[in-house]
Every structure is written in structure tokens, then in C-alpha cells.
Amino acid sequence: MPLQQRSPGLGSRPAALVLLGLLLILAVLSTAQASKNALERSQDFQWSGVRLLLAHIDPWADYLQNDYLHRSIHLSQNPNYLPILYLLLAPLGLLSLVPAEMTWFALNVVFAIASGILAARFYGLGRRGVAAVVFLLLIATPTRMTFGNGQQGLFVLLLWSASLLAPRLTDARSAVAGISYFKFNFAPPLFLYLLLRGGIRAVLLSAVPSAIATSLIWLWLTRGRDPSELLRLVAEPFAVSRTGYFPNGGDPNLMDVIQAKVLHINLQNPVVPLGVTAITLGAALLVCFTLLYSAVRRHPQSSGQWQMALLATASVGLFKHHFYDTVVLLFPLCHALRLWRSRHAQVALAAIAYLWYLQRAIDATHIALPNLFVFQFAVLMLLLTMTYQLRIFEERTYASVG
Numbered sequence: 001m002p003l004q005q006r007s008p009g010l011g012s013r014p015a016a017l018v019l020l021g022l023l024l025i026l027a028v029l030s031t032a033q034a035s036k037n038a039l040e041r042s043q044d045f046q047w048s049g050v051r052l053l054l055a056h057i058d059p060w061a062d063y064l065q066n067d068y069l070h071r072s073i074h075l076s077q078n079p080n081y082l083p084i085l086y087l088l089l090a091p092l093g094l095l096s097l098v099p100a101e102m103t104w105f106a107l108n109v110v111f112a113i114a115s116g117i118l119a120a121r122f123y124g125l126g127r128r129g130v131a132a133v134v135f136l137l138l139i140a141t142p143t144r145m146t147f148g149n150g151q152q153g154l155f156v157l158l159l160w161s162a163s164l165l166a167p168r169l170t171d172a173r174s175a176v177a178g179i180s181y182f183k184f185n186f187a188p189p190l191f192l193y194l195l196l197r198g199g200i201r202a203v204l205l206s207a208v209p210s211a212i213a214t215s216l217i218w219l220w221l222t223r224g225r226d227p228s229e230l231l232r233l234v235a236e237p238f239a240v241s242r243t244g245y246f247p248n249g250g251d252p253n254l255m256d257v258i259q260a261k262v263l264h265i266n267l268q269n270p271v272v273p274l275g276v277t278a279i280t281l282g283a284a285l286l287v288c289f290t291l292l293y294s295a296v297r298r299h300p301q302s303s304g305q306w307q308m309a310l311l312a313t314a315s316v317g318l319f320k321h322h323f324y325d326t327v328v329l330l331f332p333l334c335h336a337l338r339l340w341r342s343r344h345a346q347v348a349l350a351a352i353a354y355l356w357y358l359q360r361a362i363d364a365t366h367i368a369l370p371n372l373f374v375f376q377f378a379v380l381m382l383l384l385t386m387t388y389q390l391r392i393f394e395e396r397t398y399a400s401v402g
Contacts, residue, residue, distance in 0.1 A: 016128055023135035030139045031109060037148025038105040039098070045150025047100045049079035050086050050093030058221050059086070060236030064243075080241045083233065084213035085152065085182040101150065108147050111154040112137055115161040115330060122165040123305050123334035133337070137330055140356040145324040153325045156180040160190075160328070164308055169198045171205050178206025184238075185325070188281075189288050189315040193307075196296040252376035254287065254318045255280035261374070284318040291388070302391055309335035309387050317380035326355055332387050342393040344386040351383040 049059035052071060059079040062068045068078070079086070092100045116134035125133060137143055146153050163176035174194055181187045194202040218230045250256060258280045291314050295307050309332040316326050333352050336345040359376065 020128060020131055020135070023132060023139065027135040027138035030144050031147065034144045034147030035102075035105055037144070038101055038150060041148055042101045042104070042150035043077065044152075045101060045104050046077055046079065046081060046085060046089055046152075047092060047097060047104075048077040050089045053086050053217065053220070054090065054093045056221060058233070058236070060233070060240055063240055064236065078240060080237060081152070082182040082184060082210055082214070082237050083217045084179060084210045087213045087217060088179075088182075104150055105147055108150075108154045109138075111158040112143055112327075115154065115157045118158075118161040118165055119330050119334045122161075123338045125334065125337060129337065133330070133334060136333070136356075137327070140327070141360040142324040142326045142356065146327060149324065151324050152183050153327045156183055156186055156325075157327050157330060160308075160312075160331075164193075164311075165304065167304055169194070169202060171201070174198055174202040174205040175208050179209045181206070181210050184241075185319050185321055186315055186328075188285060188319055189292070189311055192285070192289050192292050193296070193311050196292050197307075250373050251320065251322055252373045252380055253284075253316065253321055254377070255284050255320045257374060257377050258283055260371075281319075288314050288318050291384075295388075295391075299391065303394060305335050305338070306387075306391050306394055309390075310384075313380070313384045313387050317377070317384050323359075329355065329383075332383060335387065335390065339390055339393055339397065342390060344389045344393060348383050348386040348390070351379050351386070354379055355383075 052059040052062060052068075057071070059068065062071060063079055089104075092103055095103065113134055116137045117130055120130040120133040143154070145151070159176060159180045163173040166173060177190060177194065180190060191203060191206070194206050214233055215230065218224070218233050221233075222229045250260070259276060291310060292307075295302055295310050312328040312331040315321070316328060329352055332348060336348040336352070339345040340349070355376065362372075
């Protein structure tokens with residue numbers, strides 16, 4: 001249940017309205033710029049793969065056979081996602097490129113607004129707090145980048161908001177959360193969270209949507225003639241990612257820091273050796289499991305608000321992600337706003353402000369700062385530490401109002 005604490009004040013009513021008005025203007029300007037970027041780039045929008053699929057062409061096999069560059073409309077729209085995403089995007093594949101891009105942009109705006117509303121309400125923020133959270137999310141650099149690139153992070157954010165922001169984990173919520181496995185750098189922490197919170201049943205149910213979608217696409221491509229093709233279809237998206245279309249070095253997360261600093265792997269190498277991947281992924285899984293085990297099993301009475309803030313921060317701070325995936329920091333943002341009187345919450349808000357807004361200003365100076373991603377990683381770890389320690393303040397708040 002939402003915390004019974006007063007929402008953070010925005011000052012007097014006139015001052016609050018002025019502040020919200022300014023945030024609204026900035027949100028509109030940011031979204032307008034993103035719409036222009038979406039028309040000019042949208043390089044990660046998976047329209048090309050969907051078009052091939054609708055023509056009964058396996059986009060993953062096509063790419064791996066080096067035919068994709070000849071058939072793809074947008075050469076950078078490489079099919080490095082699980083089949084369920086392409087099934088969900090099938091209606092957009094019926095449109096020509098520009099209408100499809102603008103439709104996906106509009107859907108991403110809806111995803112962002114809906115996620116902001118769901119999250120702010122779940123964390124117990126008032127009406128002005130809900131509006132402020134939505135505007136802050138729309139202004140954030142990773143949100144604008146997601147809009148412009150045609151990325152899927154906001155879709156993942158909506159799936160998590162609709163399924164996991166609830167006091168009880170039901171079968172249906174486990175299945176809805178599992179849809180986000182299509183973006184498989186979010187899959188490991190989600191898998192661990194579902195396993196610890198809902199057990200094997202929740203994990204199995206989370207795999208059902210992808211299993212059904214993969215089977216349907218297999219039937220669409222082969223009419224069920226060769227069962228071995230189904231296994232190949234499962235493996236192909238990972239094979240595409242191994243060719244270099246997966247986050248690989250130079251981003252602020254534990255896997256990249258280990259890869260760059262301890263193992264001295266060339267960041268420009270498009271293919272990371274499997275041994276290196278096993279070491280870095282193993283380290284991220286170990287840290288993530290330890291955190292989530294502590295949150296879910298050692299502190300079973302802890303709130304879903306705290307657990308989800310921890311899950312989101314651990315996801316982008318430990319596993320390979322590009323910067324725009326930090327849109328999921330919406331959850332620790334809401335959690336820190338709810339507990340804003342705590343010094344830990346204030347530090348967490350400062351860390352998110354740096355990552356979402358100030359880092360873009362530093363990038364705009366074009367000053368070459370060596371190993372900047374390591375500093376950004378340190379900021380993420382600071383956020384993770386502050387978020388973890390907020391459980392104690394949260395429990396005191398419960399006790400004081402109980």
C-alpha cells in the first residue's frame with residue numbers, strides 16, 4: 001500500500017502552479033524536439049524487421065546471412081530483439097515508414113505519460129506530484145533520446161508499471177511483466193525478482209507470452225513444417241546481438257566497468273569473447289541476486305515501492321544498457337520524492353538530476369573527459385546505495401503514522 005506520508009510540498013498554491021507551468025512548457029518543448037528527431041532518425045525502431053516478417057522472411061536469419069543490408073529500409077534497424085516485439089509491432093509494419101515512425105513516437109509519449117501517472121500514484125504522490133513526475137520524465141534526456149531513436153525502454157517501463165507496481169504479484173501480472181523479456185538486457189534482474197517474489201510459478205508464467213509469440217512466428221514463417229526451425233528462431237536474436245548490436249563497453253554499468261578496467265578489453269571490439277561475457281554477467285547476476293534476495297527474502301515486510309525502486313536502479317546500474325534505458329529510474333525518483341525529508345532521498349534525487357539533466361549539459365560542451373562513464377557508474381552506485389538505505393527511513397515513517 002502507498003506510504004502514509006505527506007507528499008513533498010511544492011510551496012504555496014500559486015508558486016506550485018507557476019512551477020508546474022514551467023515544467024509543462026519544458027516538457028512540451030522537449031517532446032517537440034523529440035518528434036523532430038524521430039522523423040529524422042528513429043534508427044532503433046524495428047519497422048524494417050517487421051516488414052520482412054510480414055513478407056514471410058525471417059529477419060534474424062536474413063541479417064545473419066548478410067542479406068539484411070540489401071532488404072532493410074533503414075540499415076541500422078537490426079533485429080536484435082526477441083520475436084514477441086515484432087509480433088506486437090506487426091500493425092505498424094502495415095504502415096509506410098513515416099506514418100509508422102510517428103505512430104510509434106505517439107505511442108512512446110503515451111507510454112511515458114501512463115507510466116508517470118501509474119508510478120506516481122503507486123508511490124502515494126498527490127495530484128500535483130503526479131503532474132510534476134510526468135513532466136520531469138518528459139523533460140529527461142533519456143526520454144527524449146528514446147523518443148528520437150524509436151527505442152523500446154518506455155514500453156518496458158509501462159509493462160513494469162502496469163504489472164509490478166502492485167501489492168500482490170498475480171499470475172497475470174507475472175505474464176505481463178514477462179513481455180519485457182524482448183529487451184533482454186532487462187531480463188536478468190526481472191527474472192531474479194520474479195523468482196524471489198513469486199517462485200518458479202511466476203517465472204514460468206513470465207515466459208508464456210514469449211513462448212506463444214515465438215511459436216506463432218514459427219508457424220507464420222514455416223507453417224510448422226520443421227520443428228528444428230523453432231529452436232533456431234529462439235537462438236537467432238541472441239546471435240544477431242553477438243555480432244555487435246548489443247551494448248558493448250563505455251556505458252555506466254558494472255559489466256562495462258569490469259570489462260574495461262579489470263579485463264582491459266578494447267571497447268571498440270564489436271564482439272566480446274564469451275569468457276568475458278560470462279565473467280561480467282556472472283558478477284552482475286551475483287550482485288543483483290544479493291540485493292534482491294535481501295529486499296524480498298530477508299526483508300519480506302518491505303514495501304513494493306522500495307523493492308521496485310531497487311530493481312530499476314540495479315537493472316541499469318549492473319547490466320549492459322545504453323544511457324536511454326535509464327528511463328526506468330522513474331521508480332527511484334518517485335520513491336525519493338515520497339521520502340524527500342530523508343537525507344538519503346535528497347542525495348538520490350540529486351543523483352537522478354545529474355543523470356537525467358546535467359549530464360546532457362556536460363556532453364554539450366564537447367569536452368573530452370576520460371573514463372566519464374566510470375564517474376556516471378559511480379553516480380548510479382550512489383543512487384543504488386541511497387535507495388537501499390531508504391528502507392530504514394521508510395520503516396520509521398510507517399511506525400510514526402501507524
